Amino acid sequence: MAYSDKVLDHYNNPRNVGSFDKKDPNVGTGMVGAPECGDVMKLQVKVNPATGIIEDAKFKTFGCGSAIASSSLATEWLRGKTVDEALAIKNTDIVNELSLPPVKIHCSVLAEDAIKAAIDDYKKKSENVGVESKAHA
Amino acid sequence: MKFYDALGLEPKLAIDLDDLKKRFYDRSRQWHPDRFSRSSSEEKQRSEEMTSMLNDAFRTLREPVTRAEYFLRESGLELSKDAPPELLEEVFELNMALEELRGGDESARGQLVLAQERFTGMLADADSGLSRLFASYDGKADAIVLEQIRATLNRRKYVSNLLRDVEKELNVHSAN
Structure with missing residues (x-):
């Protein structure tokens, strides 16, 4: 099965590979995986707490080319979006952009799940920070 | 569940392997295509189908993991696709x-x-x-x-x- 040019481009030149300190209160971390292929994907967002805008996003994915391309594309799209805009990213957007074949759709689902998990993690953290600072006040 | 039926077993998750083996050998002999060489073509076909079914049943049921996967599928439960x-x-x-x-x-x-x-x-x-x-x-x-x-x-x-x-x-x- 041939990969599309866009998948190959992301696979050969993945954007934003790396990680942030997951203890940073402004960082949200999403870790997802698929048991049948053993893929595991870590996606992180760094949010500006004042504006709610995602200033940076990083990922590291162990898996096939489509899984790497899906998460690489996701980090590109996440930069500059608000947290709520990020949650509106759908796996079908990724499928269309990368022309993923039906057998690789689960890779885009994994990327969407990773985005949601990262945003969830950030939201939980920022709520906790709020609670703590009130407790200290 | 047809694999259990083929071997004359109640559908149970825990299985006595020696009993399973004996049932498989007995029934495989009984349905062996060589014994049907002079039978009608329907009977020949039946013997081949039963032999192949017995092989599938034995292979699936003898291993606890494949047995349990089969049992779950037959009970309408698919294995989850979510990683733990x-x-x-x-x-x-x-x-x-x-x-x-x-x-x-x-x-x-x-x-x-x-x-x-x-x-x-x-x-x-x-x-x-x-x-x-x-x-x-x-x-x-x-x-x-x-x-x-x-x-x-x-x-x-x-x-x-x-x-x-x-x-x-x-x-x-x-x-x-």
């Missing part, structure tokens, strides 16, 4: 170590050997967990137990894939 979340962090770290070893960083080897031991232990735990759950479900057909079996199988599959990757990498690099 409690394992993900570890899987990620393990993949990092695999990547380092592939890149020639020998210091990752120790981590992989430890992982190999841990995963082997986890597989053994999953297997003993399964046999406990089998007995429990056979005693009282509780849907919750079937869910627990599914979760155990799911976890087991993930761990065994990881173990395969780790062992493959350790073997590839042991020559160096």
Whole structure:
């Protein structure tokens, strides 16, 4: 099965590979995986707490080319979006952009799940920070 | 469940392997195509179908994991596609170590050997967990137990894939 040019481009030149300190209160971390292929994907967002805008996003994915391309594309799209805009990213957007074949759709689902998990993690953290600072006040 | 029916067994999760083997051999002899060489073409076809069914049934039922997967499917439960979340962090770290070893960083080897031991232990735990759950479900057909079996199988599959990757990498690099 041939990969599309866009998948190959992301696979050969993945954007934003790396990680942030997951203890940073402004960082949200999403870790997802698929048991049948053993893929595991870590996606992180760094949010500006004042504006709610995602200033940076990083990922590291162990898996096939489509899984790497899906998460690489996701980090590109996440930069500059608000947290709520990020949650509106759908796996079908990724499928269309990368022309993923039906057998690789689960890779885009994994990327969407990773985005949601990262945003969830950030939201939980920022709520906790709020609670703590009130407790200290 | 047709595999159990083919061997004249009640559908149970816990199985006596000697009994299973004996049933398989007896019935395979009974339906062996050689005994039908002078029969009608319908009977010949029936003997071939039964032989092939008995082979599938025996192969599926003799291993606890494939047996339980079959039992779940027949009970309308598919294996989950979600990775066990409690394992993900570890899987990620393990993949990092695999990547380092592939890149020639020998210091990752120790981590992989430890992982190999841990995963082997986890597989053994999953297997003993399964046999406990089998007995429990056979005693009282509780849907919750079937869910627990599914979760155990799911976890087991993930761990065994990881173990395969780790062992493959350790073997590839042991020559160096």
